[in-house]
Amino acid sequence: MNTLDRETIADHFKSFQAQIYERIEGFEDNKSFIKDGWEKQNLGSGLSIVVDDGQVFNKAGINFSQIAGDSLPDSSLGILNESEKLPYFATGVSVVFHPNNPNIPTAHLNVRYFCTTKDGEIHNHWFGGGFDLTPYILFEEDCYDWHKSAKNACDQTDPDFYKTFKKNCDEYFYIPHRNEHRGVGGIFYEKLEIPLDQGIQFSKDVCAAFIETYTKILEKRKDLNFTQRDVDFQKFRRGRYVEFNLIHDRGTLFGLQTSGRIESILMSLPKDVNWRYKFDDNLEEKEKNLYEHITKPKDWLNE
Amino acid sequence: MNTLDRETIADHFKSFQAQIYERIEGFEDNKSFIKDGWEKQNLGSGLSIVVDDGQVFNKAGINFSQIAGDSLPDSSLGILNESEKLPYFATGVSVVFHPNNPNIPTAHLNVRYFCTTKDGEIHNHWFGGGFDLTPYILFEEDCYDWHKSAKNACDQTDPDFYKTFKKNCDEYFYIPHRNEHRGVGGIFYEKLEIPLDQGIQFSKDVCAAFIETYTKILEKRKDLNFTQRDVDFQKFRRGRYVEFNLIHDRGTLFGLQTSGRIESILMSLPKDVNWRYKFDDNLEEKEKNLYEHITKPKDWLNE
Helix, strand or coil: CCHHHHHHHHHHHHHHHHHHHHHHHCCCCHHHEEEEEEEECCCEEEEEEEEECCCCEEEEEEEEEEEEECCCCHHHCCCCCHHHCCCEEEEEEEEEEEECCCCCCEEEEEEEEEEEEECCEEEEEEEEEEEEEECCCCCHHHHHHHHHHHHHHHHCCCCCHHHHHHHHHHHHCEEHHHCEECCCEEEEEEEECCCHHHHHHHHHHHHHHHHHHHHHHHHHHCCCCCCHHHHHHHHHHHHHHHHHHHHHCHHHHHHHHCCCCHHHHHHHCCCEEECCCCHHHCCCHHHHHHHHHHHCCCCCCCC | CCHHHHHHHHHHHHHHHHHHHHHHHHHCCHHHEEEEEEEECCCEEEEEEEEECCCCEEEEEEEEEEEEECCCCHHHCCCCCHHHCCCEEEEEEEEEEEECCCCCCEEEEEEEEEEEEECCEEEEEEEEEEEEEECCCCCHHHHHHHHHHHHHHHHCCCCCHHHHHHHHHHHHCEEHHHCEECCCEEEEEEEECCCHHHHHHHHHHHHHHHHHHHHHHHHHHCCCCCCHHHHHHHHHHHHHHHHHHHHHCHHHHHHHHCCCCHHHHHHHCCCEEECCCCHHHCCCHHHHHHHHHHHCCCCCCCC
16 A cells, blocks of 8 residues: 555545534634644644634544554454554544533544555555434434434445444443443444445545534524533533543543554543532433433434 | 451451541531442442532542452452452552642542452452642642651551652552653552551551641641632643543552442542643643652652
8 A cells, every 4th residue: 555545545534624624613713723733753643623611612622633553552452353453554533522501412523544554565444433422401303313314324325334333332332330321322333344435435424414413403502591500410421421531432542552642632521520429319300311311222213 | 257357457447537537527618528328239338428519628538448259350460360369358448639729739548458268268468558649739848748757657667668669659650641640659559468467557557647747738738829720720630630540540440340339439530620732831830840740750758
């Protein structure tokens, strides 16, 4: 595989980042966006677009990166055999939006391309990614729209994808020590071995579905009122998000194990987070409603 | 080993908890303390004394527990061989103080007793523990006092302990992905195989040294003024504390792997925490001073 091929693939992912940024830009104070290009020796390069303490976003990150290494780290072993720990190239986009208004859910997307090489030739390549939603105040119609749009994106490539990837997502974004899911899910796929063109198109469709639905939710919820209690609950729930990312997330672990760029990896964490003692022993009705939806995954589209 | 022996040992640790609580009680609004006895089937029992959003403490926990299980979990493998994964009994006290005033450091203590059994008899027993200090605004004299008192506690049992345990502590409370230590250290010991009486006395001395020095620091610093920037920096630094505990701490991992009582395990996390993007790219003088002390461990007592 020559460098040109890698650059061409990376360029696709760069354009996904640009499209997501373009769609979200108008929702936030323009001064809030930090654009931070980076390069790290023996690793790769990237562009992080970050909001830290913005008007609409408590924290947001739209990350592009392309990296290469001599051997895939142990965190990949869940999906790879020991014999597949070969030199690799990876490029992708990671997005997280942590809004200030608790009526707006946190949203996360990742799309990535991986390939391993053997004797200078591509040994294998695959795609991974997905998106998931973490509400604080749950609106059923938002969850429905989220899943509907995930299904539409999937169906364009394969009508069987949504069902499998939705189940993957419920299983992956699970916090065992809390016996709850991170949110209401979406889709998650790993080691998807499909032709290059198809994989890039699918990644593009996933990004488009994600940003279209999320901006629709943003429009609907951004001016809704909320109470101090709502914010306290949101900060408390953000703690669970951090617990998942630091303890369980394979992507975070992969980043730490590849000595990745720490600022970009941990950009996924919200700015304001609380850990409270037994805060969820006394929940209000709408909070209980959230718990009902995150303790047992729901078939949102009645498939 | 009969039940009475375990209870007698556990009673010692209960009394350490009581002594620590007694010394700290006067510093906080009395209404802030939550006393929460618990029992968990197939695990054990404990008493958690917690401050969540207090006057002086953003979060504080003084935990006693006694637990037993059929097999020590994998997180113990750092200090044990596979053949030592026997039925076990453990009892101990864990303490963490996260003050509101950034002039007061966060302090952590743990003292514990472990034994494994084979065919109903004690196969092995050992002690573990230590204490460490995490300043936000660093006062050298507080760090000196902290280490001096650690050395005094150690010297009562063995004049070689401090040097070894200080080094252990620097090594253990290290955050590799940040290339910094959690704070200015103290002492840390693991699998200390000494006679029962001596181990209990040493645990007692460690608790006494910890609470005496910490209350001395509290007295000195509790009325000092601070700025909003100091608080922002403190919340940001607390993020590192969380990162260490969730990613690296063997005690937290042990708790999660033994299906421990999650509220007591994660009580170690501060209430108000921030993750900022590259916040430490522009540090003020006193903040830089802190970083100098946590990036390279210092020989505080000029040993």
